[in-house]
Amino acid sequence: MTHKKSTIQLPTMTPGTSRGIAVHRFGKPGARPKVYLQAAIHANELPGAMALHHLMPMLVEADRKGLVKGEVIVVPTVNPIGLAQLSGNNHLGRYDFLGLSNFNRNWLDLSGAVADSVGKQLGADAQKNVALIRGAAQKALAAMKPQNELQTLRVEIMKLSVDADIVLDLHCDMDAVLHLFISRRDWPGNAQTLAADLGAEATLYNDPYPEALTFSGVNGALWARLADRFPEAAIPQACTSATVEYRSQHDVSHELGESDARNLYRHLVRRGIISGRAGKPPQLRADATPIAGMDVGYSPATGILVYHVPKGAMVRRGTAVCEVIDPADPRGPKARKQIVARSDGILFSGKQNGKLAWPGAVVFRIAGPKVLAHRKGMSGLDD
Numbered sequence: 001m002t003h004k005k006s007t008i009q010l011p012t013m014t015p016g017t018s019r020g021i022a023v024h025r026f027g028k029p030g031a032r033p034k035v036y037l038q039a040a041i042h043a044n045e046l047p048g049a050m051a052l053h054h055l056m057p058m059l060v061e062a063d064r065k066g067l068v069k070g071e072v073i074v075v076p077t078v079n080p081i082g083l084a085q086l087s088g089n090n091h092l093g094r095y096d097f098l099g100l101s102n103f104n105r106n107w108l109d110l111s112g113a114v115a116d117s118v119g120k121q122l123g124a125d126a127q128k129n130v131a132l133i134r135g136a137a138q139k140a141l142a143a144m145k146p147q148n149e150l151q152t153l154r155v156e157i158m159k160l161s162v163d164a165d166i167v168l169d170l171h172c173d174m175d176a177v178l179h180l181f182i183s184r185r186d187w188p189g190n191a192q193t194l195a196a197d198l199g200a201e202a203t204l205y206n207d208p209y210p211e212a213l214t215f216s217g218v219n220g221a222l223w224a225r226l227a228d229r230f231p232e233a234a235i236p237q238a239c240t241s242a243t244v245e246y247r248s249q250h251d252v253s254h255e256l257g258e259s260d261a262r263n264l265y266r267h268l269v270r271r272g273i274i275s276g277r278a279g280k281p282p283q284l285r286a287d288a289t290p291i292a293g294m295d296v297g298y299s300p301a302t303g304i305l306v307y308h309v310p311k312g313a314m315v316r317r318g319t320a321v322c323e324v325i326d327p328a329d330p331r332g333p334k335a336r337k338q339i340v341a342r343s344d345g346i347l348f349s350g351k352q353n354g355k356l357a358w359p360g361a362v363v364f365r366i367a368g369p370k371v372l373a374h375r376k377g378m379s380g381l382d383d
């Protein structure tokens, strides 16, 4: 049996408090391929933790049977800081109470440190380059001296992920269908089989990586940034990194958790991490589309938000997706402001009916196939 549970102890921030992160490892340390799975960096997004709750017993069983060929690291809830952010009977896990920053930004771009330490040694041997880059990235992390709890969390978690062949960061949206954010460098390839195995209803690619330092972004971008910086060297996209959006915050059930875990497990089999037969990948539900083709609807005003179209629907340009109602305006239909789609595509996420909207609030996202002039250069990570 190889399964080991350990705890990353974070530094104490206030007298009488201390937090740790539970880490589960399966397989021989250093075995390949290596997959790193984490959930709930946005700590109030628990569908991914539910999927891992159902996946872990499957991994324990695979381990008991000696089927774990690669290495699997599972962090079921990666953010104990956010998990503790209870306020007025609400759980607020997206932004750090201390610095008010989004927990899924400001991850560590190690490409500069890696380039400085081993850039000159990168050559035509891709395998050798991969080993050099992974070693240098671990060294850069080991040299860091994080000062507080959140910085320590970022450094210690990246020590687990930065040398993995697959990194899956499990999130969810407010009201959404299952969708992925990936790098174009992984598509079609490994990201396409991931999308098929997980049943993604939309897949959006950064080309090649998001400028915002998201967790899955920095793990994949390490390779893309170094490949751009050293065009003469053979630097493969050695890590398939994806943000998996497991539908809506309230989409938590044993049925969904079990089927999501089965789909993850099948993907680990397909990638050779666990022995077994993955079978033919399920039919891909949607082709990948560019982030610059993602239409984002912003509320023009404040008021009551109501949708006309269910999430997951195909919409046409010009369709009124939702409206914002001024509750103080007595003129009935004239009190309602429509927000229309500016692209054909899949309405893959939004908020729930009845939420309060405010000027500039993101109210929907549509995955369209064509780059939109009004979205060029925008990340879409604006909330």
Ligand SMILES: [Zn+2]
Binding pocket: 042, 045, 104, 171, 172
């Ligand atoms: Zn999230």
